[in-house]
Structure formats: C-alpha cells, structure tokens
Amino acid sequence: MSQNEPVIPKENSFLAEIVQASGETLQVCYQCQKCSAGCPLGDAMDLLPNQVLRHIQYDHREKVLGSKTIWICASCYTCSVRCPNDIDIARIMDTLRHMAIRSGITPGEKDIPVFHSVFLDEIKSRGRIHELSLILKFKSKTRDFLKDTGIGWKMFRLGKIRLLPSTFSGGKEIKEIFNSFEKGKNR
Amino acid sequence: MREVSYYPGCSLHGTAREYDESIQAVASLLHIRLHELENWTCCGASSAHCTDEALALALAARNLAIAERSDRELLVPCVACYHRFKVVEREAKEHPQNRTILYRGNVSIRYALDFFCEGSTLEELKTKLVKPLTGLKAVCYYGCLTVRPPKLTSIEDYENPQHMDRLLEVLGAEVLPWSYKTDCCGASLVVTRTDLVRKLSQRLLSMAREAEADCIVTGCTMCQANLDTRQEGLKRDAGGKFNLPVLYFTELIGLALGHKDVKKWLSRHITDPVRVLRAKGLV
Known part of the structure; x- marks a missing residue:
C-alpha cells in the first residue's frame, strides 16, 4: 500500500459502515481540529466534531450514536468546507443520525429527534408544513405548552401565522414516498 | 417578459x-x-x-x-x-x-x-432606482447554506461573500464590513434548543451593533425569523434592547424601487423597521 492511500477499514466495523453509507473517507482525518474550532455549536456538544471522527475510527458505536452532538449539529457545513482532507463532516453527521434512529440506542438529545418525526408526520398528512399545526403537535408530544406563547401571539397579530393549512392534491405521491420509506425502515 | x-x-x-x-x-x-x-x-x-x-x-x-x-x-x-x-x-x-x-x-x-444579484439585474436596478437608500447602514447576513458548501452553491468567496454587498451598494445603502456574514444562527434548533439559538442570535446582534449597523439584511427565512423574533428576550452588553431590524433583501429592493406595498411588508416584522427607516427619510 502506498503511503497516500487511506487505510482500508476492517470488514463489518462501525468505521466501514460509516465510510460505506456516507461515501466519505474519514480514515484520513489527522485530528487537526479545524472542524471543532469553527463549529458554532461546539460548546453545547458532548463530543466535538473531531472527537466524533476519532471515536468512529475506534469503532465506538454506542458512544457516537448515543451522543448529543449528532443532534445538536445544525448542518451549517462550516466544518466540511474547512477540512484540509476534504471530509464532508456535515454529511457524516446525517449518516450518523440515520443510523442512530435505526439502532434503537437512546438519543443523547430528547426533543430534537421528536421534532423531526413530528415534522415528517406533518408532511405525510398534509404535503406541506403548516407551521401552527407543527408547533402544536410538537408541544403536545413534549408537554411544553407555555414556551414561546407570547412570540406566537405577536406573530399571529402580524399576519405571520396561518390558521388553516393550504390545500394540495399531491397526496397519493407523498403517501408512496412515505410507504417506501417505512418499508425500508423495517428491512 | x-x-x-x-x-x-x-x-x-x-x-x-x-x-x-x-x-x-x-x-x-x-x-x-x-x-x-x-x-x-x-x-x-x-x-x-x-x-x-x-x-x-x-x-x-x-x-x-x-x-x-x-x-x-x-x-x-x-x-x-x-x-x-x-x-x-x-x-x-x-x-x-x-x-x-x-x-x-x-x-x-x-x-x-443569486438570481437578483446577476450583473444584468443590477444594471437594470440602477436605471429603476426611485429612492436610493442613502444613509442606511447595513450589514449583509448571508447565513450558512446560501454559500456553503461551495460544491453545491458554486459561490467561490464563501468565507467572505460579496454579492449581497454589491446589490445593496447599487441600491444606495452603506454596506458595513463585519466578520459574521456566514455564521450560523442555529436554524431549526429554535424550536427544540431555544437556549442555543438565543446564544447565537445574541452574538450576531451584538456584532452587528458593534459594526454600527442600522439593520441586518438577509435572504434566509430561518435567519430572519431567529434574529427578528428573539430580540425581545435579549439584552445588549451595554444594557437596553437591540432594536435592530432584520430585513429581507427583496424588501429593500422594493423600497428603493418605490413599490407601493413596502409598508405592508414592513408591518409584519416583530422588531419594527419603520422607525429606523423613517429617521433616514426612507419611508
């Protein structure tokens, strides 16, 4: 093997899985920490982006998939554009979230995955996001009814909140898209 | 057409x-x-x-x-x-x-x-200016995905983009330099981790104030919503509220071109932009 070729990950390892699913050769990370230095949310994370990559290299599956970090990442792509090895770290975060959902490991952040699932339910039932229904559904799941009611009321008065969702007629196609997603989940 | x-x-x-x-x-x-x-x-x-x-x-x-x-x-x-x-x-x-x-x-x-910053559109805007935004000091807030990742956006100067700056200059505004053009506001985390978005908004608003901006201009709905609606609960280091309007670039084009509905758009903001614009003689 030449010196410039990335290490071939061990078969069936967590690293191999991530490399395969994300298409990113994250073995080449040499821990320069530029990703973490520029991350706007680094101080709210339990693992910094460079640490996530290191733990993947060491096959620490539960530690990574159960971390807060993968949910706190806002996909701003600052890390991806600054990586000297051209690793698209934001894309790896997506892959990790997909795996975390399928793994059954308790997520490190409670509400964020709930929000995503409520958001997708909203698309499934209406085709579009009706912001008021989305927020009410999310609140009913997290039992936090009082937060931001003041801002909500102000936005309503300024005409920014629609009471009724808009109508659309692409329902059948949307159902098909979600059907194949749900089939894929059970595979 | x-x-x-x-x-x-x-x-x-x-x-x-x-x-x-x-x-x-x-x-x-x-x-x-x-x-x-x-x-x-x-x-x-x-x-x-x-x-x-x-x-x-x-x-x-x-x-x-x-x-x-x-x-x-x-x-x-x-x-x-x-x-x-x-x-x-x-x-x-x-x-x-x-x-x-x-x-x-x-x-x-x-x-x-990108569409409204095309060279030919800028030339056309120059010929249609009715009310140049003279005296309006603005910082351009591009946010994340308008420029990143460049493999998708084809924006070459993604760390220090210039296209919105050029647009606002054509409209007659004074564009101020600042270092937070492409920093993240936290986007949809506002619903689930409001604390984090408040922190990021606080920093962005403080830096825009330090640059002595009258307003922040953006083309991102998440950035606009987060910065506009979260100001109420935030305080400046120097005390008092930020009171820093966050405008869409299209609202400013409409204003400079003298569109009749400008006031209606401006009335939908939580942080009132009319006061600042009136002080500059723009509305």
Missing part, C-alpha cells in the same frame, strides 16, 4: 410572508413573471435529511420533477429548500441510475439572492 418557475416553500406561506410578497412585487417591477409550481410539496427541509437519505431525496426530487416539465429556470427563495434541491441535483448527475428520484437534473435551480 422573463418567464420563471417559482417554488415558494412552506415558510413563505407563513412566517416569511413578507419575503414572498416582496419577491412577487420586485419580480413584477423587473418584468419577471413567476409561475408557482403546481402542486408543490415540502422539500423535506432539515428533518428529512436528518432521518433518512432516500426519503430526503425523494421528497425534494418530486418538486424538481414537476419543474422539469418546463424549460424555465426555477426560482427558490428559501435556503433550506435550495440546499435540498442542489443535493438532489448532485445525486441525479452522479447516480443517474438511482430509482428513488424521478428527476433527471435538467432544471436550472436559482436561489433568489
């Missing part, structure tokens, strides 16, 4: 209503006819790509497949939608055999800011 397809996206039918209204108004002043995509659906936004790859691609691709029925370019005002569409475009080009997406990659996908 230039004919363009238009994908407003969910937030332009709700919280970002003034963005939609001002885009429609500015387009008509520039003789651009917008054709809203028939039966468009949500692009999947951040929740789909955080959940499942194929689902995220399919939800966005459905809309591009509709756009592909005509040869018009597609105008996309929301950055989150734009990003998802460009991801699908990459997939359609790299893996044409991927059966989960019904899009072939033939639509020219145009983010609204």
Whole structure:
C-alpha cells in the first residue's frame, strides 16, 4: 500500500459502515481540529466534531450514536468546507443520525429527534408544513405548552401565522414516498 | 417578459410572508413573471435529511420533477429548500441510475439572492432606482447554506461573500464590513434548543451593533425569523434592547424601487423597521 492511500477499514466495523453509507473517507482525518474550532455549536456538544471522527475510527458505536452532538449539529457545513482532507463532516453527521434512529440506542438529545418525526408526520398528512399545526403537535408530544406563547401571539397579530393549512392534491405521491420509506425502515 | 418557475416553500406561506410578497412585487417591477409550481410539496427541509437519505431525496426530487416539465429556470427563495434541491441535483448527475428520484437534473435551480444579484439585474436596478437608500447602514447576513458548501452553491468567496454587498451598494445603502456574514444562527434548533439559538442570535446582534449597523439584511427565512423574533428576550452588553431590524433583501429592493406595498411588508416584522427607516427619510 502506498503511503497516500487511506487505510482500508476492517470488514463489518462501525468505521466501514460509516465510510460505506456516507461515501466519505474519514480514515484520513489527522485530528487537526479545524472542524471543532469553527463549529458554532461546539460548546453545547458532548463530543466535538473531531472527537466524533476519532471515536468512529475506534469503532465506538454506542458512544457516537448515543451522543448529543449528532443532534445538536445544525448542518451549517462550516466544518466540511474547512477540512484540509476534504471530509464532508456535515454529511457524516446525517449518516450518523440515520443510523442512530435505526439502532434503537437512546438519543443523547430528547426533543430534537421528536421534532423531526413530528415534522415528517406533518408532511405525510398534509404535503406541506403548516407551521401552527407543527408547533402544536410538537408541544403536545413534549408537554411544553407555555414556551414561546407570547412570540406566537405577536406573530399571529402580524399576519405571520396561518390558521388553516393550504390545500394540495399531491397526496397519493407523498403517501408512496412515505410507504417506501417505512418499508425500508423495517428491512 | 422573463418567464420563471417559482417554488415558494412552506415558510413563505407563513412566517416569511413578507419575503414572498416582496419577491412577487420586485419580480413584477423587473418584468419577471413567476409561475408557482403546481402542486408543490415540502422539500423535506432539515428533518428529512436528518432521518433518512432516500426519503430526503425523494421528497425534494418530486418538486424538481414537476419543474422539469418546463424549460424555465426555477426560482427558490428559501435556503433550506435550495440546499435540498442542489443535493438532489448532485445525486441525479452522479447516480443517474438511482430509482428513488424521478428527476433527471435538467432544471436550472436559482436561489433568489443569486438570481437578483446577476450583473444584468443590477444594471437594470440602477436605471429603476426611485429612492436610493442613502444613509442606511447595513450589514449583509448571508447565513450558512446560501454559500456553503461551495460544491453545491458554486459561490467561490464563501468565507467572505460579496454579492449581497454589491446589490445593496447599487441600491444606495452603506454596506458595513463585519466578520459574521456566514455564521450560523442555529436554524431549526429554535424550536427544540431555544437556549442555543438565543446564544447565537445574541452574538450576531451584538456584532452587528458593534459594526454600527442600522439593520441586518438577509435572504434566509430561518435567519430572519431567529434574529427578528428573539430580540425581545435579549439584552445588549451595554444594557437596553437591540432594536435592530432584520430585513429581507427583496424588501429593500422594493423600497428603493418605490413599490407601493413596502409598508405592508414592513408591518409584519416583530422588531419594527419603520422607525429606523423613517429617521433616514426612507419611508
């Protein structure tokens, strides 16, 4: 093997899985920490982006998939554009979230995955996001009814909140898209 | 008349209503006819790509497949939608055999800011200026996905973009330098981790104040909503409130071109922009 070729990950390892699913050769990370230095949310994370990559290299599956970090990442792509090895770290975060959902490991952040699932339910039932229904559904799941009611009321008065969702007629196609997603989940 | 397809996206039918209204108004002043995509659906936004790859691609691709029925370019005002569409475009080009997406990659996908910052449009704006924004000090807040990742956006100066700066200069505003043009506001974390978005907003607003801006200008619905609505609960280090209006670039084009509905758009903001603009003699 030449010196410039990335290490071939061990078969069936967590690293191999991530490399395969994300298409990113994250073995080449040499821990320069530029990703973490520029991350706007680094101080709210339990693992910094460079640490996530290191733990993947060491096959620490539960530690990574159960971390807060993968949910706190806002996909701003600052890390991806600054990586000297051209690793698209934001894309790896997506892959990790997909795996975390399928793994059954308790997520490190409670509400964020709930929000995503409520958001997708909203698309499934209406085709579009009706912001008021989305927020009410999310609140009913997290039992936090009082937060931001003041801002909500102000936005309503300024005409920014629609009471009724808009109508659309692409329902059948949307159902098909979600059907194949749900089939894929059970595979 | 230039004919363009238009994908407003969910937030332009709700919280970002003034963005939609001002885009429609500015387009008509520039003789651009917008054709809203028939039966468009949500692009999947951040929740789909955080959940499942194929689902995220399919939800966005459905809309591009509709756009592909005509040869018009597609105008996309929301950055989150734009990003998802460009991801699908990459997939359609790299893996044409991927059966989960019904899009072939033939639509020219145009983010609204890039679209209105084209050289020919800037020239046209110069000839149509009615009320130059003289004396208005602005900082340009591009946010994340308008410029990143450059492999998708084709923006070369993604660490220090200039196109909105040039646009506002054409409109007569004074564009101030600051270092936070492309820093993240926390986007949809506002619903789940409001604490983090408050922290990021606090920093952005403080830095815009330090640059001595009268207003922040953006083309992103998430950035606008987060910075505009979260000011109430935040305090400046020096004490007092920020009171820093956050405007869509299209509202400023409309203002400089003397559109009659400007006041209606401005009335939809939580942090009132009228006071500042009146002090400058602009409304």
